[in-house]
Amino acid sequence: xDETLLDTLRQVIDPELGINIVDMGLVYxxxxxxxxxxxxxxxxxxxxxxxxxxxxxVEMALLGxxxxxxxxxxxxxxxxxxxxxMSESARAQVGICW
Amino acid sequence: xxxxxxxxxxxxSLPLRFILxxxxxxxxxxxxxxxRPDLLVExxxxxxxxxxxxxxxLGGIASIVMGAMYQLVPVALETKLFSQRLxxxxxxxxxxxxxxxxxxxxxxxxxxxxxxxxxxxxxxGLFIVNLFRTLRRVPHWNVIATAVASSLVWxxxxxxxxxxxxxxKCWPISPFDPIAQLHAHAHLGILGVFVMLIVGxxxxxxxxxxxxxxxxxxxxxWSVGLLNxxxxxxxxxxxxxxxxxxxxxxxxxxxxxxxxxxxxxxxRARKRVVLDWGVKSFVTAVAMLIPLSFLALxxxxxxxxxxxxxxxxxxxxxxxxxxxxxxxxxxxxxxKIIPFLVWHHTYSPHIGRxxxxxxxxxxxxxxxxxxxxxxxxxxxxxGGAICAGHGALVRLGCALLAMSFALFAVNVAKILVHWFxxxxxxxxxxxxxxxxxxxxxxx
Numbered sequence: 224x225d226e227t228l229l230d231t232l233r234q235v236i237d238p239e240l241g242i243n244i245v246d247m248g249l250v251y252x253x254x255x256x257x258x259x260x261x262x263x264x265x266x267x268x269x270x271x272x273x274x275x276x277x278x279x280x281v282e283m284a285l286l287g288x289x290x291x292x293x294x295x296x297x298x299x300x301x302x303x304x305x306x307x308x309m310s311e312s313a314r315a316q317v318g319i320c321w
Numbered sequence: 322x323x324x325x326x327x328x329x330x331x332x333x334s335l336p337l338r339f340i341l342x343x344x345x346x347x348x349x350x351x352x353x354x355x356x357r358p359d360l361l362v363e364x365x366x367x368x369x370x371x372x373x374x375x376x377x378x379l380g381g382i383a384s385i386v387m388g389a390m391y392q393l394v395p396v397a398l399e400t401k402l403f404s405q406r407l408x409x410x411x412x413x414x415x416x417x418x419x420x421x422x423x424x425x426x427x428x429x430x431x432x433x434x435x436x437x438x439x440x441x442x443x444x445x446g447l448f449i450v451n452l453f454r455t456l457r458r459v460p461h462w463n464v465i466a467t468a469v470a471s472s473l474v475w476x477x478x479x480x481x482x483x484x485x486x487x488x489x490k491c492w493p494i495s496p497f498d499p500i501a502q503l504h505a506h507a508h509l510g511i512l513g514v515f516v517m518l519i520v521g522x523x524x525x526x527x528x529x530x531x532x533x534x535x536x537x538x539x540x541x542x543w544s545v546g547l548l549n550x551x552x553x554x555x556x557x558x559x560x561x562x563x564x565x566x567x568x569x570x571x572x573x574x575x576x577x578x579x580x581x582x583x584x585x586x587x588x589r590a591r592k593r594v595v596l597d598w599g600v601k602s603f604v605t606a607v608a609m610l611i612p613l614s615f616l617a618l619x620x621x622x623x624x625x626x627x628x629x630x631x632x633x634x635x636x637x638x639x640x641x642x643x644x645x646x647x648x649x650x651x652x653x654x655x656x657k658i659i660p661f662l663v664w665h666h667t668y669s670p671h672i673g674r675x676x677x678x679x680x681x682x683x684x685x686x687x688x689x690x691x692x693x694x695x696x697x698x699x700x701x702x703x704g705g706a707i708c709a710g711h712g713a714l715v716r717l718g719c720a721l722l723a724m725s726f727a728l729f730a731v732n733v734a735k736i737l738v739h740w741f742x743x744x745x746x747x748x749x750x751x752x753x754x755x756x757x758x759x760x761x762x763x764x
Contacts, residue, residue: 234749235672238664239530241679268529272396272661280672284749287674306532306592318595319532 224253228260231288235280238273240317244281248308251299258292260285265304274298331391333662335408339388340659342416344733346380347648351723354703358715361640361707364632366500372426374507377643379419379441382515385651387411387448389658390469390518395455397525398466403454407447414444431490438484445480449473464541468521471549475513478556482506497560505559507639512573513552515647519607520544520580526654527584530600531591540583547576564623574614581610597681598689602653605697609645616641629710637707644722645700652696652729656689663736667743676746683739684732692732695725 232250233243244250244264252263262281266274278296285294306319313319353373354361360370395402421437452473459466486502489495495502524541528534535541551572558566584607596604616638625631660680668677703718 236677236679238668238672238677238680241681267532270397270399270525271529272393272665274396276665276669276672279669280674282673284673287749317593319592 224250225255228253228255228285228288228291231284232262232281235277235284237267237277239267242309242313242316244277246310246313247304248310248313249277249304255291258290259295260288260291260293261295261297263297263299265299265302267304269300269303331402331405331408333392333666335412336388336392337659337662338412339384339391339415340655340662341733343381343383343385343388344655344730346376346384347382347652348723348726348730350377350381351719351726354719355716355723358712358719361636361703361715361719362633362710362712365636365639366503368426368429371503372423374639374643375419375426376423377648378510380423382643382647382651384415384419385655386515386518387415389654390448390452392662393522393658394452394469397522398456398459398463398469400455400458400460403451403458407451411444411447411451414440414447418442418444431487435484435487435491438487442480442484445476449477464535464538464545465521465525467542468517468524468545471545472514472517472521475509475517475552479506479509479514482509498562501559501562505556508552508555508559511642511647512548512555516577516610517545517548519647519650520548520577522654523580523584523587523603523607526603526657527587527591527600530593530657531588531596532593533587533591535583536586536590537583540579544576544579544583547572547579551576566621567618567623570617570621574617577610577614581607597656598686598693599653599656602656602693602696603650604653605693606646606649606653609641609649609700613638613641613646633708633710637704640707641700641704645704649696649700652692655729656684656732659733659736660684663740667739668745671743671745673749675748678739678744684735688728688732688735692725692728695721695728699723699725 229245229250232253233245235244236242237244237247237249240247247267249266250262250264252261254261262285264278264281266277271277278298281296282294285291306314309317309319350373353376357369357373360367360373363370365371391402391408418437418440422434422441425431425433425437452469456466456470456473482502483506485495486499486506489499489502524535551569551574554569554572555566557563558569584604588604616634619625620631620634620638657680660683664678664680664683671677699718699721701718702721703715706712706714706718
């Protein structure tokens with residue numbers, strides 16, 4: 224995955240847990256083709272009330288990155304998110320046992 | 322892919338209007354109890370306690386629950402709200418109706434209670450139609466949708482029973498004992514509407530906030546089914562004064578026991594070790610179902626004499642059901658819902674563009690903890706005092722509850738400040754020319 228774009232997405236915070244979506248393990252894939260970026264991501268639970276906000280935030284953050292003109296966010300539920308996908312520091316910050 | 326629900330989400334101001342109306346009514350209810358603790362000591366079939374109960378249940382609990390449902394049911398069930406216009410009409414009919422009803426109960430003008438009750442019924446009708454049409458669009462029917470649908474049916478029956486009760490006070494149309502009718506009406510509302518919703522939303526919210534999963538779908542479905550079957554039997558046995566009331570109560574308690582087992586299993590399987598105080602309040606409220614169930618068994622024991630002692634137990638039962646379970650659970654979840662609504666309005670357009678606060682940073686956890694402590698102390702003291710028939714201690718217990726509501730109001734005010742004075746941090750990165758301006762995420 225494009226590390227520069229991942230760093231950009233670290234600016235997008237899940238407001239419920241206060242952790243950025245990359246360390247939460249919500250971003251499954253980022254593909255860049257020229258100025259077009261496709262993000263495949265999930266949410267902590269299907270039907271998460273924040274899903275519009277977070278997907279909109281991902282789009283906004285990536286449109287602010289150098290050379291990106293178009294962003295497509297695909298929200299998927301498969302595979303479902305689980306805390307094993309979080310970084311170790313994020314798990315420690317939220318107090319998650321795994 | 323998850324469907325885009327932008328157009329399904331109401332502007333947060335409308336659910337917030339319902340919720341703030343409810344919070345004001347709950348606070349007023351606590352103040353009334355401090356002023357008139359005798360209402361919880363004397364027998365509950367009197368105009369003032371009925372007026373106060375409708376202030377708390379109709380003005381407080383129902384307003385909050387309906388506001389929250391408009392916002393959260395479509396999102397939680399991954400569908401669209403059928404109509405965004407009906408809730409506006411609902412709000413006006415509801416407020417006019419419940420204020421008038423409470424006032425007319427207080428002066429005991431039952432004809433006017435019926436008139437104002439018709440406004441409430443109109444509002445409920447709009448709510449029920451809107452939510453049922455919304456449920457018809459649910460892509461994956463599950464136990465949560467069943468619980469929501471059940472609560473709507475019970476709401477219709479509660480409302481019909483209430484209007485019938487008011488009419489029966491004006492004309493001799495009812496063959497049933499008025500106290501039995503009142504008890505049936507109360508159980509339809511508290512158990513059928515609010516406890517049913519608490520059970521249903523638990524299967525969504527506990528996994529969401531504790532990072533867990535439903536552990537046994539079948540057990541969850543049975544809990545809702547038994548609750549429905551038991552309540553239907555309870556209402557019939559109450560109206561006909563049947564000794565089978567005990568069997569109906571046992572069916573309900575079996576449903577609640579299955580629910581309790583599933584809650585325990587979900588919490589044990591949680592990945593988030595430390596729960597916040599909103600969830601802890603909700604779980605404490607659910608635990609209050611245990612003493613409430615024991616009390617219910619005692620009170621529906623066949624041949625139980627109606628004397629001063631059992632009258633006090635009935636008051637305690639009502640108090641625990643309303644304040645111990647329903648209000649407590651709602652106050653816990655409001656620490657999740659109000660920050661979400663305000664955050665959604667204020668910060669949602671800025672996510673990914675500016676540094677913005679997390680939900681938990683919008684209020685004080687220390688104030689929340691203090692409010693929790695006062696609430697538990699108030700419940701225990703007032704509950705004990707109701708049993709003892711001690712008016713002064715009831716007043717003290719209710720004062721602790723009022724203190725808890727005051728602290729809750731401090732946190733609500735802290736959250737609402739973000740609506741008017743957003744705390745936006747520095748921009749993230751350098752915005753490029755041509756990026757669209759932030760706009761609200763709701764339709």
